[in-house]
Each structure stands twice: as C-alpha cells, then as structure tokens.
Amino acid sequence: MKYCSHCGQEVLYSVPEGDNRPRYWCNHCGTIHYQNPKIVVGAIPVWEGRILLCKRSIEPRKGYWTLPAGFMENGETLQEGAARETWEEGCATVEVGDIYTIFNLPHINQVYVFFLGNMANGDYGVGEESSDAGMFTEDEIPWDQLAFPTIGRTLKFYFQDLKTGDFPVRTQDIPPLKRKPALDENI
Amino acid sequence: MKYCSHCGQEVLYSVPEGDNRPRYWCNHCGTIHYQNPKIVVGAIPVWEGRILLCKRSIEPRKGYWTLPAGFMENGETLQEGAARETWEEGCATVEVGDIYTIFNLPHINQVYVFFLGNMANGDYGVGEESSDAGMFTEDEIPWDQLAFPTIGRTLKFYFQDLKTGDFPVRTQDIPPLKRKPALDENI
Ligand SMILES: [Zn+2]
Ligand SMILES: [Zn+2]
Known part of the structure; x- marks a missing residue:
C-alpha cells in the first residue's frame, strides 16, 4: 500500500495515535487503512x-488437487461461500x-474453514479455475498431489472420523x- | 474506495475480466482491490x-456491555486474537x-468467533476501550444492556450448555x- 484509497495522497506506515501497532494511514485525510486476515472457505462435497x-x-x-475452496466474499455467509466455491x-x-x-495460517494472514x-x-464438472475434477474414495485420493496442507489435513480428519460417524x-x-513455495504461491 | 492504493490513480467499480462480481480495480496498474469479510474474535473469560x-x-x-472481542489482526491466530482482546x-x-x-453477519461483512x-x-481491570469491567453470574448480567446480538446469544448458549457441561x-x-443503529454503529 502506497497511496490512500480515500484521498489519493501517499500513506505513512507507523503507529497511529491511540493504537498499539503500525498501520498504513493517511495524514492528509486521517484515514487508517486496517489490514485484517482473510477467510478461505470450502466444503467436503x-x-x-x-x-x-x-x-x-x-x-x-x-495442477494440484484441492477441495473446492476460496476467499469468502462480502455479503455472504460462511456456508454460502462454501456452496459457491463448490459450484x-x-x-x-x-x-x-x-x-x-x-485452520490458522497466521504467517499469511488467513483462516481456513x-x-x-x-x-x-x-x-459435477470442471469449473473455470479447474482443469479437471473427479470423485475419489480414500484410496483413490492423490495424497501426494494435494494443493495445500489444509486440504490433506481436512481429508485425513474426515476419513478418520468417518469410522465413528462423529465429526x-x-x-x-x-x-x-x-x-520452497512456488513463485506466486501464498501459502 | 476512490483511489488505487498501489499507484494513486482513480479506481473503477465494475466486473473485472474473468471475474463474476463488481470490484474496485485500477485500469492504470491493473490491481484488483478485493474486499472481504472481517473476523471479530472474542472470548468468554x-x-x-x-x-x-x-x-x-x-x-x-x-456504554453497553460486551464480552472482550474485536477485529482479528494480521499475524495472529484466532485464539491469540481472543486472548489479546481479553487483555x-x-x-x-x-x-x-x-x-x-x-456468527455470520453478511449485511456488515463480518464473522464473529x-x-x-x-x-x-x-x-481484571478496565482496558483502554472500556469504561468499566466486572465479573457477572447469569443473574447479574445486564441482559438489556448488552452491546451486540452476538454477545447475548453467546452468553445464553453458554449458560444453557453449562447445565450439561457439553459445549x-x-x-x-x-x-x-x-x-435503528447508532450513527456510527456498524452492526
Ligand atoms: Zn487520505
Ligand atoms: Zn493502480
């Protein structure tokens, strides 16, 4: 962040008065530009x-496999986001x-749900952000080709809990x- | 949002190519300024x-009473945020x-946890954003003076579940x- 999205002037990065941590803020219009974690929401369809x-x-x-999941959007519930991403x-x-x-991923300011x-x-089918899609049993899941740690952990928990029926x-x-993460990988 | 926080030029508000909903975006530098729900995190101390x-x-x-809660900050876990707000x-x-x-509050783009x-x-004591603090039993809680619906619901669930010990x-x-919300009330 270099410029104030409210007035277009350059922002500062320092602790605003009355705050306890550095923020981007504007000493022209006074706007403090808070930055907060984002929610990634998904489903186990x-x-x-x-x-x-x-x-x-x-x-x-x-090229790696994932459960349907993505950034929660303004105006929706967690559940609506999970259904939207699946669609x-x-x-x-x-x-x-x-x-x-x-899952907390504090190093990248994300919470996965x-x-x-x-x-x-x-x-089912192949959505715009997908190159393939499929239905997998536990044995068929490409465990070494999963996109993110959150996906593997969720799937492992699922099959573990499936034995008792208690989730x-x-x-x-x-x-x-x-x-080493990929060049533009943010996880 | 009026200006691009990356290059300072005026932003547009329309559906970017390849997207399916309107966003603020910049046709000078190409940055899409995604806006996503924020997490409010708290504890029942x-x-x-x-x-x-x-x-x-x-x-x-x-002037209304609340459980300790506030916006989750970058770099922390949900649990760390709950502890920080309590402090x-x-x-x-x-x-x-x-x-x-x-709780989903889609009309104000928030998720409470x-x-x-x-x-x-x-x-305990009176923190910077508080004018008073106290320890309350169920009967002592100022039920008609609670700040937000999320607070009352959480407290009611708590005392209900306390009877069984299962939460x-x-x-x-x-x-x-x-x-009618207060002038600057965002909930
Ligand atoms: Zn400004
Ligand atoms: Zn720009």
Missing part, C-alpha cells in the same frame, strides 16, 4: 462415499452441513511451509 | 463461575479453550438489526 476434488488450473499450486470450481450443488475444520457437505446429486470441530495452526 | 464483561467506552454501542479490553489473562460460537476461556486468576460449536446467522 460427498456423494455415495466419494469426495469431489478439483485440479487447479491457476496459480498458486496449478464455481466443481460445478456441483452441495448441501452445506456442519462446520468441521478451522471447511464444512461437511452432501452433494445434491452425482453431477467434532477441529482447529489447528498450520506453520509456514518447509518446501 | 470465566473465573469461579463468573464471566468477565467490559463496558464499551467507544462507539459503536458506547486489551479487560486487563485479564485468559487461557483460550475450544471454539464455541460462530467466540472461544471458551478460563481466566488465569481473578485479576457444542454453534453457528448462526444474524440478520440486520431492527432497531
């Missing part, structure tokens, strides 16, 4: 024991169920990656 | 059967426990207020 995964056609992690990425209609996994979900039917909400912190 | 509430000294809802607003150290209530919490000891995660949507 299930149909007849298989889970819908999509192959990413865009960076970050192009956009996998062309599938999902009845969003209980909240299931919640996944919901359990039942697909309305077996229909408690699980919260975890995800540390920075050890592998 | 408990000590010896009483709950810590703080009286707000700032708008919105100045800042109520000068109390809380051991943050399980995630408990999650409250955690169960045990205070480390009985110490399932609860997710709810909160509709727009029917009362």
Whole structure:
C-alpha cells in the first residue's frame, strides 16, 4: 500500500495515535487503512462415499488437487461461500452441513474453514479455475498431489472420523511451509 | 474506495475480466482491490463461575456491555486474537479453550468467533476501550444492556450448555438489526 484509497495522497506506515501497532494511514485525510486476515472457505462435497476434488488450473499450486475452496466474499455467509466455491470450481450443488475444520495460517494472514457437505446429486464438472475434477474414495485420493496442507489435513480428519460417524470441530495452526513455495504461491 | 492504493490513480467499480462480481480495480496498474469479510474474535473469560464483561467506552454501542472481542489482526491466530482482546479490553489473562460460537453477519461483512476461556486468576481491570469491567453470574448480567446480538446469544448458549457441561460449536446467522443503529454503529 502506497497511496490512500480515500484521498489519493501517499500513506505513512507507523503507529497511529491511540493504537498499539503500525498501520498504513493517511495524514492528509486521517484515514487508517486496517489490514485484517482473510477467510478461505470450502466444503467436503460427498456423494455415495466419494469426495469431489478439483485440479487447479491457476496459480498458486496449478495442477494440484484441492477441495473446492476460496476467499469468502462480502455479503455472504460462511456456508454460502462454501456452496459457491463448490459450484464455481466443481460445478456441483452441495448441501452445506456442519462446520468441521478451522485452520490458522497466521504467517499469511488467513483462516481456513471447511464444512461437511452432501452433494445434491452425482453431477459435477470442471469449473473455470479447474482443469479437471473427479470423485475419489480414500484410496483413490492423490495424497501426494494435494494443493495445500489444509486440504490433506481436512481429508485425513474426515476419513478418520468417518469410522465413528462423529465429526467434532477441529482447529489447528498450520506453520509456514518447509518446501520452497512456488513463485506466486501464498501459502 | 476512490483511489488505487498501489499507484494513486482513480479506481473503477465494475466486473473485472474473468471475474463474476463488481470490484474496485485500477485500469492504470491493473490491481484488483478485493474486499472481504472481517473476523471479530472474542472470548468468554470465566473465573469461579463468573464471566468477565467490559463496558464499551467507544462507539459503536458506547456504554453497553460486551464480552472482550474485536477485529482479528494480521499475524495472529484466532485464539491469540481472543486472548489479546481479553487483555486489551479487560486487563485479564485468559487461557483460550475450544471454539464455541460462530456468527455470520453478511449485511456488515463480518464473522464473529467466540472461544471458551478460563481466566488465569481473578485479576481484571478496565482496558483502554472500556469504561468499566466486572465479573457477572447469569443473574447479574445486564441482559438489556448488552452491546451486540452476538454477545447475548453467546452468553445464553453458554449458560444453557453449562447445565450439561457439553459445549457444542454453534453457528448462526444474524440478520440486520431492527432497531435503528447508532450513527456510527456498524452492526
Ligand atoms: Zn487520505
Ligand atoms: Zn493502480
């Protein structure tokens, strides 16, 4: 951030009066430009024991498999966001169920939230941000080709909890990656 | 948003190419300025059967009582945010426990998250954004003087679940207020 989105003048980066941490702020119009974590919301779309995964056609992690998930948009609920992403990425209609996994990724200012979900039917397709899509059993999931740590952890929790039928909400912190991230990968 | 925070030129508000909803974006430098929901995170700080509430000294809802809660900051986890807000607003150290209530407020682009919490000891005080603070039993809580719907709902769930000792995660949507909001009230 270089310029004030309110008045167009250059911003400062320092601790505003009465605050306790540095912010971008404007000493022309007084606007403080707060920056806060973003929510990535997704679903575990299930149909007849298989889970819908999509192959990413865009960076970050192009070519890797993911559960449908993306940035929550203004004006929607978490559940609406999970259903929208499932539609956009996998062309599938999902009845969003209980909240299931919640991950803190403080190093990239993100919180991931996944919901359990039942697909309305077996229909799915390849959405705009996908190059492929498919329905997978536990054995069929491309475990070494998953896009993000949040995806693998959510899927592992799911199949673990499937044995008991009890799906408690699980919260975890995800540390920075050890592998070198791709050039534009933000995770 | 009027100006591009990256290059200082005036922004447009329209659907960018390849997108499906209007955004602020800059046709000088190409930056799309995404706007996403913010997380408000808080705790239910408990000590010896009483709950810590703080009286707000700032708008919105100045003079009304709240659980410690505020906007999650970049670089922290949900749990760290809940502990920070408890310290800042109520000068109390809380051991943050399980995630408990999650509220969608799509009309103001917010998601509220409250955690169960045990205070480390009985110490508390009046933080910078508070004009008073106190420890309340269910009967002592100023139910008609609570700042936000999320506070009352969380407290009611808490005392309801306290009877069984089981605190399932609860997710709810909160509709727009029917009362006229205060001038600068964003809830
Ligand atoms: Zn300005
Ligand atoms: Zn620009």
